[in-house]
Amino acid sequence: MSLQSKKTFAMVMYDICRPDLCSPDEGKCAAAAACTHKVMQQIDGAFEPPVIFQDRCLACWDCIEACPLDAVAVKKIS
Ligand code: SF4
Ligand code: SF4
Incomplete structure (x- = not known):
């Protein structure tokens, strides 16, 4: 259990994430x-x-903006 009462972080939605679709040539995660x-x-x-x-x-959300398939989401736990 974290000492912090609240935490926000990025989470990959693995049912949506498809490196072969977002980067067909290189399979590189943007x-x-x-x-x-x-x-x-x-x-x-x-x-x-x-x-x-x-x-x-750090909850900066650069990854969310970069993913062309919207496979990264904000996750909050409390
Ligand atoms: S850019 Fe998005 S869809 Fe592509 S591998 Fe990364 S998280 Fe998955
Ligand atoms: S880009 Fe920002 S929000 Fe995404 S995993 Fe890295 S630190 Fe977290």
Whole structure:
């Protein structure tokens, strides 16, 4: 349990995320590339969905703006 009472972070919706559709040539996640804080990373390589290290997310939403398929959402926990 976090000491913070509230936390907001980005979350990948894996039912929507399709690296083969958003980047057919390279399979590169534009949302992960937009996360300059390296909180979101395509750790399994090209054509694989990214992961978000949510405890480090700064809630800047650059990834949400960058994803062409709207596969990244704001998640709030309280
Ligand atoms: S999060 Fe968006 S940009 Fe990244 S691989 Fe999924 S669909 Fe593509
Ligand atoms: S909201 Fe910002 S810090 Fe968090 S994963 Fe997206 S781009 Fe990275």
